[in-house]
Amino acid sequence: MADNVRRSVVLRRRPGGEPRHDDFELVDDEVPTPQPGQVVTRTIWLSIDPYMRGRLWDRKSYAPPVQIGEPMTGETVGEVVASADPAFQPGDVVAGARGWQSHCVSRGTALTKLTRGDAPLSAYLGVLGMPGTTAYSGMKDIGQPKAGETVVVSAASGAVGSVAGQLAKRAGARVVGIAGGPDKCLWVQETLRFDDCVDHRVPHLREALADACPNGVDVYFENVGGAVQEAAFSLLNPFARVVMCGMVAQYNESEPPPGPNLGFVVGKRIRIEGMIVSDKPERFAEWRALASPWVSEGSLHYRETVIEGLENAPGALQLLLRGGNFGKMLVRVGPDHA
Template structure:
């Protein structure tokens, strides 16, 4: 905040980016903090989630969800503290997840919010491993990839919020897990902290050869987050009856024209299942995942890493960074401290 208690700051879309988004594509506005009507809740934002899907919301054409319009507050999920409640289910001081928007204070319908406890896990984890990214990994692994004992499971963006969870779940299912990440540090972390069997640097001069060495028996399951050259290298090694969970294609999100797709003729011969999915199609998966994962996060059975940017005004730069792979772990903006 600007130091004036009755003002909120919001970041709105100024113009549609051409290529990589930047701070110049957004404006910061200040206005009086509104009061909630009956059935609404006013929250103060503590944490803001930054996710690759946000780039699609900046396009004029609609994808699987409506885009942000010029002058509208940029979308994004938050963890906040209730300041004023117009609904008896919430009280001042409660922590909640579900409010959306790049802003210091948000008015939300009470039905959109879920109360969370700071005692169960760090509040920030409800935007990462216990939030949409974790539930996305859970859905893709359990519903599409379905890894079995001894199979080879490969996940791109292996050190990211989704990929790191997907690989751990496949490992718990008994698969040999190979990650693909950007740089030696991320690859070492995936092996040492997440327990992956191997991890390949996608910046390698010979990605195909290194991936083949890491997957001598081919690839049975692939959790796709990246696309591009990484996808091509993986597809060349898919085994008959492989399963591919198409979660994201971050390598082309900034492209003004999408590149031509690969020749998928091999899909027939190898009987490969390729399925795209959006986790919000099955909202019950988030509740199911959170109930299952909370104790695993609490006892350290599921590992995670967070990359924290300080200050709401830095959200546009954070978005550019996640699209370029500069983050290491779940990317978050700390908008305010819990004790403030």
């Protein structure tokens, strides 16, 4: 591909269920020239996250849907190739540009300058980026785990869940993960050091989770929904907090199934609260400052699944929604150094 070509993955039609490769198409045009205040970056890493499925439905949500013919949206880490913002120079590495694109145009004010060598660049899309901040804000603002409490985290090996659980461990809680398959469960227990991890594919999930939580559940960090939610809700203690972060199990459903009868919420004085990380923008810098030393010293663990090539971003999203990733899902769009 010539240096002056920009490649974009644009939405061709809205998937009714699982997104497929041919719901998207590749469109090439010229790399734009930045207007005053703008910065053009060459994408190195593209983040693939569950929320992206929500942008494909034509319905009102906290963020507008992606329009047919538009490039998909998504966080990237990239290298500045042209800048009309005096704060940025070609060669600078930045996070914050958005798009399933080989090159992104952004306002400089939306970008965060990174220093090569502080942490692997991909970490700024995962453990130190939006997913890590989501876990931090969810635990700080809603979950508030205390020493001795039991915390359950679904999608425990994922980019958000792995951080949420490690934060609860640091708070002194007993932490139980829920993950899909023995490999993920083993990693959650051995590397993340959760106290236990339950495979959601076992035949009697509720019983298995009850065995792992002999004192009930005080905080449930929800990433999944469905049968996993049902099992966790059935074990909630009085005054439990539920961090409603996501329900990925149903993101491909146009008509989500019924949920739990909420009678128990009254008698047990449960607090169930939804969150979107961007509501508290100050948490991003707070979290980066707090967690960067932990990443450097190796005390905060994470894992990545890397898919090669922008053209495979739709497949990466499909795989993520099936739980086919292990840790943070990333697409490598370009080389680390040009």
